[in-house]
Amino acid sequence: MLARLSDTDRRAFREGARAYAPTLMAIFSWGLVTGIAMSKSVLTLPQALTMSLLCYAGSSQLAVLPLLAAKLPVWTVLLTAAMVNTRFVIFSVGLAPHFSYLPMWRRIVLGYFNGDVIYLLFVKKNFPTGYVPGKEAYFWGMAVASWLSWQVSSIVGILLASLIPDNWGLALAGTLALLPIMVSAVATRSTLAAVSVAAVVALLALDLPYRLALPFAVIAAIVAGSAADLMIERADLRRIRGVNDRAGDSR
Known part of the structure; x- marks a missing residue:
């Protein structure tokens, strides 16, 4: 894939991946926690794997699991997921001036791969709005690193949930690892x-x-x-x- 990019885009892609690298352990632990929770819920193995690949939203995935276990109406599950993901509306508004020149389908794909930390690091880069060489590649460098880390850890959690003790405190570890990034944004x-x-x-x-x-x-x-x-x-x-x-x- 990188061979098809220009030199500028290749450098920007690698720079984005490097910028995201310090957060990988935190994302990995969150994905592991989410995978374990899905595996130990009412979801079957195929359902858990499908949720991980399609939803790609740890907070909302964790939020709806108790509702699914309680067999509440579908509208309740969808409403809860929408409420938890409200912040992505704000992220989309923030990214819109940067990628408004792209076709709608590409903006939709960008939206799927966007995330809290990705958006935070992208904003800290202070790119000018509109088209800038390497800007989209920089985003994709972070997005690919995040998506791969999340999916690998989530699937590991789903498949090996029975082997991972509940008292490991992975959720707390992930939260503590993300705190310095969040604080630096203030x-x-x-x-x-x-x-x-x-x-x-x-x-x-x-x-x-x-x-x-x-x-x-x-x-x-x-x-x-x-x-x-x-x-x-x-x-x-x-x-x-x-x-x-x-x-x-x-x-």
């Missing part, structure tokens, strides 16, 4: 406000059904971040006006 005051408010809302709404705490936290983060951006922008404008006024008085 680079501005508006981001800090969004993260802080989202954390509080998520804790307060933790006991709500259908994992509603997650979409509520996402919405609260958007509102808090937007409000912080607006306040910072207004403060900067007042400061600029103050400097201009003082400069005018000095003349």
Whole structure:
């Protein structure tokens, strides 16, 4: 595949894979946990393998397993999965200016392979919007590394669930491994406000059904971040006006 790419795209693809490499162990542990959970649920082996390959969304996969076990209506399962994945709407909005020039089918494929960490690392790269040589290849370098790591670990968890003790604490290990990446993303005051408010809302709404705490936290983060951006922008404008006024008085 790389041989068909230009030199720029090959370099960008490898750079994206290298940028994603530090997160592979965390993703692998999450995939392992998800695979084990699916294998030990009501799903058959073919159903678990199909869910891993088609859904590719660990949080929603884990969220719907208890609902499937309780034999709740399908609409309940779909609603819960949609609520958990609400954040991907935000990710799509963020990626849209970068890939709007692509055909719809390619944007849909990009959406399938997108993920939390992929989006975070892509945004940190600060690419200009629109077409940029190597930008899509950089995304694919991260996406391929993530997808392969997830599928391998998830399938290993599905096939070897009976051999992996429940007390290994893999879910906690994956969470702790991802924390430094998430913390490093808090680079501005508006981001800090969004993260802080989202954390509080998520804790307060933790006991709500259908994992509603997650979409509520996402919405609260958007509102808090937007409000912080607006306040910072207004403060900067007042400061600029103050400097201009003082400069005018000095003349």
